[in-house]
Amino acid sequence: MNLLKKLLILSFLLTFAFPYQAFAYKVVLDAGHGGSDPGAIGINGLNEKDVNLDITQKLRDELARRGYDVVMTRTDDRYWSLAQRVEFTNSLKADLFVSVHANSHTSSKTNGSMVLYYDDAYPQEDYPASDTMKLMTPYSKDLAQHVLNSLLAASGTVNLGLVPSAVYVARMGTIPSILVETAFLSNTGDAALLADDTARTRMAIGIERGIEAYAPPVFTDTIGHWAREAILRMKNKNLIEGIGNRYEPERALTRAEFLTLMDRLFTFSKLKDPCSSSNSSTVSAAVYGCSFNNSSSATFTSNKQYKDLPATHWASPIFAKAKDLNLLQGYEDGTIRPDQSITRGEVSVLFDRLLQMAQSAAKQRPKALYPSFDDVPATLWSANAIYTLKHLGIINGTSENTFKPERTITRAEIAAMMDRYDSK
Numbered sequence: 001m002n003l004l005k006k007l008l009i010l011s012f013l014l015t016f017a018f019p020y021q022a023f024a025y026k027v028v029l030d031a032g033h034g035g036s037d038p039g040a041i042g043i044n045g046l047n048e049k050d051v052n053l054d055i056t057q058k059l060r061d062e063l064a065r066r067g068y069d070v071v072m073t074r075t076d077d078r079y080w081s082l083a084q085r086v087e088f089t090n091s092l093k094a095d096l097f098v099s100v101h102a103n104s105h106t107s108s109k110t111n112g113s114m115v116l117y118y119d120d121a122y123p124q125e126d127y128p129a130s131d132t133m134k135l136m137t138p139y140s141k142d143l144a145q146h147v148l149n150s151l152l153a154a155s156g157t158v159n160l161g162l163v164p165s166a167v168y169v170a171r172m173g174t175i176p177s178i179l180v181e182t183a184f185l186s187n188t189g190d191a192a193l194l195a196d197d198t199a200r201t202r203m204a205i206g207i208e209r210g211i212e213a214y215a216p217p218v219f220t221d222t223i224g225h226w227a228r229e230a231i232l233r234m235k236n237k238n239l240i241e242g243i244g245n246r247y248e249p250e251r252a253l254t255r256a257e258f259l260t261l262m263d264r265l266f267t268f269s270k271l272k273d274p275c276s277s278s279n280s281s282t283v284s285a286a287v288y289g290c291s292f293n294n295s296s297s298a299t300f301t302s303n304k305q306y307k308d309l310p311a312t313h314w315a316s317p318i319f320a321k322a323k324d325l326n327l328l329q330g331y332e333d334g335t336i337r338p339d340q341s342i343t344r345g346e347v348s349v350l351f352d353r354l355l356q357m358a359q360s361a362a363k364q365r366p367k368a369l370y371p372s373f374d375d376v377p378a379t380l381w382s383a384n385a386i387y388t389l390k391h392l393g394i395i396n397g398t399s400e401n402t403f404k405p406e407r408t409i410t411r412a413e414i415a416a417m418m419d420r421y422d423s424k
């Protein structure tokens, strides 16, 4: 097969494997050393810091051209401490981190390229990695291998392989991270390459191709999280989505987000409010407990325009649908507060209510068992819903004996609830 054919097939496969995504991966590029720290000094007089910055800038341009969201640590000849580089990177919530360096060895014969990454199979007692980075091992290694392969192919340097390493910038972050040692400034041949603008461009292109060939893990911020499997199952069913490539599992769920998720799970347009007087449902409204009220003392006025929910708000349509089902009530001050968080007790009541609307009336509802949570007495307004959902295996306590009904529910917890419901 000729190369063109191979490339055509490859490009077809890549298109197939990575269909259009609505967000750009964010890459942090780090030019090693800088300012008062020159790094290695070349056999030809080159300063490593200058080589690193030039290759990194070329790499940034290549990635930006392909639609990546690229952020650099230092962008000029300036000193940045290692901790500064990592702190800056951690604050960016990026998808991957690549540090660019040139190497040096006491033997001028040593030449070639290598890629360093933190590997939890080779921990170094004196240089412990961050907890998150330990979990990133397979992803960092995968990135390192892709970058090494394409760097070698593009630059023609000697293959010195992957190196499990405890270098600071590769072990202290929270995302897949690598450190590329492009070539040796202490070797005549390699140093000549590093001095050559065309060769440096080839190196940048090589690193870029490796990044492009690598697929970052979905929702990097859920790696190691107890709900990751449930979150991924719900994502694969298009029931939940992230913010870019992050899910923000510990963030409080908002009322608008909750309704959006519930509409996906239960399809509001197929449901009827059994408590509506205009609804000629064959089921007695009493079955559903139409005295339903949420924890606020607000009254619901069906034809009111909420003053904090203009028609242009993204969640306006979902609140209109929810209004038809008499799901969420407005507040006495005329607001509906779409961005306010929602508590575990409120979610339980609403989820249980939707469950009743979605199920046939003939289906026997389990008898709620009281009380097993110390903080959910039978007299609590949400107790019946909480114990019913617990009995159905849809919701869990925060511990054996507590439920924390007044605590806001997290995005991880709602994904887990949806997953448990969906798997039944």
Ligand SMILES: [Zn+2]
Pocket (backbone or CB within 6 Å): 032, 033, 039, 040, 048, 101, 102
């Ligand atoms: Zn260096």
